[in-house]
Amino acid sequence: MPDEPAQSEIRTLTRRFKQAQERTDREFGIVKSDLTALRLQVDNLDQKVSNLGSKVDELADEMRGLSEKVDRNQAQIVQLLSALVGKSPDAS
Template sequence: MPEEPMAQGEIAALTRRYEQAQEKADREFGIVKSDLTALRLQVGNLDQKVGNLDEKIDGLAGEVRDLTAKVDRNQVQIIELLSQLVGRNPDAG
């Protein structure tokens, strides 16, 4: 028994809609996949930059420790010199 022309028209319309939706889904999946790839590259670049910052921070921390030690040594020298001057006559040579 042949199908009715109206039913065939509805089936064809539904098939077209399905195919269009499938094409749209494929395009959108491609866009998402492309965006994900770009995001992965950006995360990789950020990870590398963070690694470089870690090295720089470690270097700066070492420099600050060295500077603190130098300041401490200078303070000790100043205290020693001031201690030597205590009780001396400022006008004496």
């Protein structure tokens, strides 16, 4: 008994639907995998930014220390030069 055209059309549509569903499932899996990788990268980047922030704080502290040391040295140089004012350069 030959298939009715409606039965043939239903089988064709069903096959197309299943193929589209399989393709959608594969594409969804790819998107999900990419999203997971992106989340890991964002977490890694967030951690690096956090570490960078603490390094910047350390450098700022070091710069403050150096600035204070330079200020002390400059004050000492000014005191020494002031003590030498009026003295002969050849005198010890």
